[in-house]
Amino acid sequence: MENRHCAIFGPVLTVVVVRLHAHDHPFCDDIMGTNDGVSSSVPASHTITIALIWIKTCQLPNLPPTFLRSLKTSKRASDIPSIRIWYNLRPQTCSSHHDSLPLPNRYVFDVFGTLFDWRSAVVREFKCLARDASKRGSNTEAMLSGVNWMEFTDEWRKGYGRNTKALAAKPTPSDSFPKLDVVHRQILDDLIISHGLHGVFTELELTHVNLAWHRLDPWPDVPQGLRMLQRGYMTSTLSNASVRLLVDLARWGGISFDLLISSELFGTYKPNPRVYLNAAELLDLRPEEVCLVAAHRYDLEAAKGCGYATVYLRRKGEDDGEPEINTPNEKIDVVVDDLQDLAVLLGCMNI
Amino acid sequence: MENRHCAIFGPVLTVVVVRLHAHDHPFCDDIMGTNDGVSSSVPASHTITIALIWIKTCQLPNLPPTFLRSLKTSKRASDIPSIRIWYNLRPQTCSSHHDSLPLPNRYVFDVFGTLFDWRSAVVREFKCLARDASKRGSNTEAMLSGVNWMEFTDEWRKGYGRNTKALAAKPTPSDSFPKLDVVHRQILDDLIISHGLHGVFTELELTHVNLAWHRLDPWPDVPQGLRMLQRGYMTSTLSNASVRLLVDLARWGGISFDLLISSELFGTYKPNPRVYLNAAELLDLRPEEVCLVAAHRYDLEAAKGCGYATVYLRRKGEDDGEPEINTPNEKIDVVVDDLQDLAVLLGCMNI
Incomplete structure (x- = not known):
């Protein structure tokens, strides 16, 4: 049970x-x-x-x-x-227990970590790549044998966090807004060098693995949970992934949304408030009428700062290093561990 | 047959x-x-x-x-x-007959008239409104009895064409870009006056009928045709309807796309080339890699001018006044009368 x-x-x-x-x-x-x-x-x-x-x-x-x-x-x-x-x-x-559930009926979702398990897929692709590259010679094999691809992938993801937060902190839209594939590639290139792997992979291999973020699997509760929610509620992404990346992920994962909103549309990254405010404006809604579902507190806190309702969808391995949260607080309206639970909570039938 | x-x-x-x-x-x-x-x-x-x-x-x-x-x-x-x-x-x-079909595998669709039958739904809503209003008194009944709602609706639609083309002709993005609901309402208000109907409908009724464009039914071939196409190809809207309007239409019509692209994202309207070029850029594609499916030649011609492939989906009552086109020309790559035919043409199975 x-x-x-x-x-x-x-x-x-x-x-x-x-x-x-x-x-x-x-x-x-x-x-x-x-x-x-x-x-x-x-x-x-x-x-x-x-x-x-x-x-x-x-x-x-x-x-x-x-x-x-x-x-x-x-x-x-x-x-x-x-x-x-x-x-x-x-x-x-x-209503007999409380005036109403504090949730509106438009749901926007963070994607990496919240809906998609980035770690498993990216580690898997690195291991495949390393296995192929190792066959090219004992020298390459030795260089690759010491790499912990789980840690390497986590470092890549941390670089993403640092870089997008730095880009989000710029006050005005940048003319040279870099799409997430470009940000990912810069971090990857740095990691390859810092791990002493320069020259080990071909350009084609690096291009391929950089697009591993387009080929992630959704967490097991997501396909059915989203389908349940969509019967009663509008669903959209609200993600730092580029529009194209979101299209690819949804098709790869066999899931669909009513809409894909990417921070790319607003020339910045979450947690810049423009992303949350402009997304609500695109939907002709006040921020209070939109609920963000995310596995990262910095995201939820920024959304709440703009007036959003917030659901903290706890995922193992996300938000590491933060103290555990089991109950709502002033920034988080609801805490759940599973998207289907949220759907049930909102009265969506599992039919 | x-x-x-x-x-x-x-x-x-x-x-x-x-x-x-x-x-x-x-x-x-x-x-x-x-x-x-x-x-x-x-x-x-x-x-x-x-x-x-x-x-x-x-x-x-x-x-x-x-x-x-x-x-x-x-x-x-x-x-x-x-x-x-x-x-x-x-x-x-x-390939034995020709190097390849001249169509790429990313499809963007015009919405009003191409996928959705705007005329039937809007006329139906006007007739309901008029029937209710007529009950308020013989004076109102007399004012409404002479109105041909089909012609009224066609005038509304023509006003849309004139206004969005004027907005599209502005060279730079306007800070005061009006969403389509606002454009529709301005035209409706003018028509109400020019038809001597001032004061006949309440503000609530006018607000409601102005949103009739959010409640259109898709043409009968569209739900299945889109499902067939989506199995093999990426599908998106490329419409002058606002983002919210597109979300509402897709939910109302029970159809889904991989992505909703609205000219609202680019602060102008079709046929401004920025719409076609920026849409391709959002998809990380060259314009030649995108195909527009539309029932209006001005739209296809503008898309072709930007490099798009084009499919003319002929719909009765759209493109009236233009000479009939049965075969491709330098602006139109393919001519079809039905979305399911296009899907079959592209090898998508009807399963």
């Missing part, structure tokens, strides 16, 4: 999203016996997804204590029944 | 795209007997779509003369068999 906590509203309300997959569990009848907000008209033999409102006082509304106990103690997916049940968490159903 | 001519390459090659829908036709076996380029592994009981290469010399390659005769003489859909057969027209299969 996956048991995920999504803390909203800090002191007022905590939402527990639980995914259940299995057959013929004894407390199935208990669940089906609860009516308020829980649909019992869904056919059997489906995967269960349940989102439960768990009031801070630990009273589960309209759900029997046995079920709550089972949730807490159940360890294995096979413990759980196979009937799909929905606890509708649309804002109006929460 | 629908029999559509798509003339390509002028003197070299003519492609006839034929759609066949029916069951148990006697020459079914003849078709299945042809192997070269025609897949016979498709299960029966499907709708047929056949694209035939018809060399100017009138020899159908590898298809029996009886079949060709049947195509020419068949009048009704029920005359035709139900097996789906594909003649792959990807460039490489045409």
Whole structure:
């Protein structure tokens, strides 16, 4: 069983999203016996997804204590029944606990790290490249054998962070705004030299691996989570990736958005406020009507500074070095660990 | 039977795209007997779509003369068999007739008139509005009874053409670039006065009908045609509609693109060359690598002037007053009457 906590509203309300997959569990009848907000008209033999409102006082509304106990103690997916049940968490159903969920109905997403797992794909491509290059001679093989491609990739990514933040700090749009492929290549070239790998790879190989960022896989929860969200809400990227890079990533990952917004359109990079403000303006919305979903706090804090609603989608290996956040704060409205959980939280059905 | 001519390459090659829908036709076996380029592994009981290469010399390659005769003489859909057969027209299969199809593999689409039937939806909304307003009194009813909403809508659309062309003619980006909703509203307000309808509609009603352009239905061939094209090719809008308008139209029409490009991003309107050149630049492509599909020649001519490939998608009621075009010319590379025909022409399977 996956048991995920999504803390909203800090002191007022905590939402527990639980995914259940299995057959013929004894407390199935208990669940089906609860009516308020829980649909019992869904056919059997489906995967269960349940989102439960768990009031801070630990009273589960309209759900029997046995079920709550089972949730807490159940360890294995096979413990759980196979009937799909929905606890509708649309804002109006929460109104008795809080005026409304603090989220608007337009969602923009950070891409690298939030929706796509950049680390696995880039490391994989480096390893392929190194294996091929090693065959060219024992000298090259020796040079490459000492490289930790995971660390190399993390350094590349850190260089991206430093460079785009420096570009974002420039106050006015630069005529010579460099697209992200160019920024990536400059950092890569520096890393190749600092790791003593000059001349090891051909120009064609470097060009190819520099475009590895166009060939990332989405995190496993993303394709279905986005599809669920899109039924009820407008979705767009809001990314430092260039427009072309976003097109390639979406096609590669087999996912689609209503719109692709790139900071390239505004001649700067996140976290420059122009990106957030101009994106809202493109959508004919006030910033308060847009919600950013991102795995990095600097991004969410800049968005909140412009008036956005914010969802912190926690991803392992992103935001390293920052103290862990489990509950909302003044910059972060909602914390989730999974895009499908967010979709459920917003009342999007998994059909 | 629908029999559509798509003339390509002028003197070299003519492609006839034929759609066949029916069951148990006697020459079914003849078709299945042809192997070269025609897949016979498709299960029966499907709708047929056949694209035939018809060399100017009138020899159908590898298809029996009886079949060709049947195509020419068949009048009704029920005359035709139900097996789906594909003649792959990807460039490489045409290479014996011509070096390659003159089309690249990135497609951008004009929207109003090309993909969406603006006239029907806007007229429908006006008629609803007028019916409601007429109930307010015999005076209002008399004022509205004489209005031809089809002509009114056509005047609105002509006003759009005049105004956006005037805005496009301004040489530099204007700081006060008006979004299309604003342009539409100015024209509507003028028309209301010139038709003696001042005070007949409430402000709320005018605001609502001004946004009718966000609620258009796609032409019937568009949803499936776009889906087919997207399997093999990148698709984007290239429209004078604002970004938000494009988002709303795509969601309303239940269609999706890889990308939405609006002239709003470039602070001007088509046919200003900046729109075509900047759109290609956003895609990291040379203009020659992009193909515009549009139902208006002024748009295609401007795109061709920037180096684009061009497909003229003929739509009844668009480009009125222009002499009819049936074959390509120096500004138009391909002429089609249906988006699914274009998809077939480009080798996209209808699965």
